[in-house]
Amino acid sequence: MRRLAGLIVAPLLLLSAVACGSEDKASDSASSQGGLPAITAGAEFGQKPTLAKGEGEPPKELKTEVVSEGDGATLKKGDQIQVNYLGQTWDSDQPFDTSFGKQPFDLTLGAGQVIPGWEQGLEGQKVGSRVEMSIPPKLGYGDQDQGPIKANSTLVFVVDVLKATTVPKSAKGTEVAQDNIDLPKVGTNTDGKAPSLTVPDKTAPTKLVANYVIEGDGPAVKKTDTLAVAYKGVLWKGGKEFDSSYARGGAPVSFPLSGVIQGWQQGLEGKKVGSRVLLVIPPAQGYGDKEQNGIPANSTLVFSVDILSASSS
Structure with missing residues (x-):
């Protein structure tokens, strides 16, 4: 991967x-x-x-x-x-x-x-x-x-x-309650800056989590779409940030949904454009038992993802 x-x-x-x-x-x-x-x-x-x-x-x-x-x-x-x-x-x-x-x-x-x-x-x-x-x-x-x-x-x-396509700076829509104390909390700012992402001192989920933080009103993402997103990724263990589009100047990133890790593919398919989504990805749907550029083997990954646009080729 x-x-x-x-x-x-x-x-x-x-x-x-x-x-x-x-x-x-x-x-x-x-x-x-x-x-x-x-x-x-x-x-x-x-x-x-x-x-x-x-x-x-x-x-x-x-x-x-x-x-x-x-x-x-x-x-x-x-x-x-x-x-x-x-x-x-x-x-x-x-x-x-x-x-x-x-x-x-x-x-x-x-x-x-x-x-x-x-x-x-x-x-x-x-x-x-x-x-x-x-x-x-x-x-x-x-x-x-x-x-x-x-x-x-x-x-x-x-x-x-x-x-x-002109891409918005941030997700916009209806805030969704984040009331599960066993899951990370994601900030709801819509100013284009990186949202906060706080991981609880709990045992990581063993199944994929893909929850709305902000629910947009755009079309549902298809697995064949190319997306433009803003995102931040941290490790469940320790909450250390390992990747962020915000840290590279803030411009969104484009990619075909079919070309990224399984947790992103499964977690973002069907979500609405304009939304902010919390993804918690267990190792089997992330990078598995292989170390990846500073991400330890068998890591559970946590992402905040703003789905800013989607297009079909």
């Missing part, structure tokens, strides 16, 4: 060299005029592209060209977005990854789910646009090999922005 900090099922986009750089946006409709590799086939939005190899030395800073501009909403941090993409390295004409012809890729912009070059290059673009980006190593995978991508590679992506 994977750690919740790595929820997205797109290994080559999961992340995290931290750096900053400048952005050079151009509105040229011909992808080769701005110095980036030419799109040699599938040039139209929605078509699977092919790219030529880059010529000369790659740009040292992030370079972004709008191949074709859409007329939809402008992307901003916190938006849940869906894209198709193709990626290759500057010195190759063969892709290392693509979603074209497969499943579109969902993410929340600004949540740190993808490499910094994506975060910076997509912010401010419009839904319906095709964008080409050249991403230097410091905004990509740096000096580490990443699967087929060699260390210190400049990355080139063609990205079609399919849709975007």
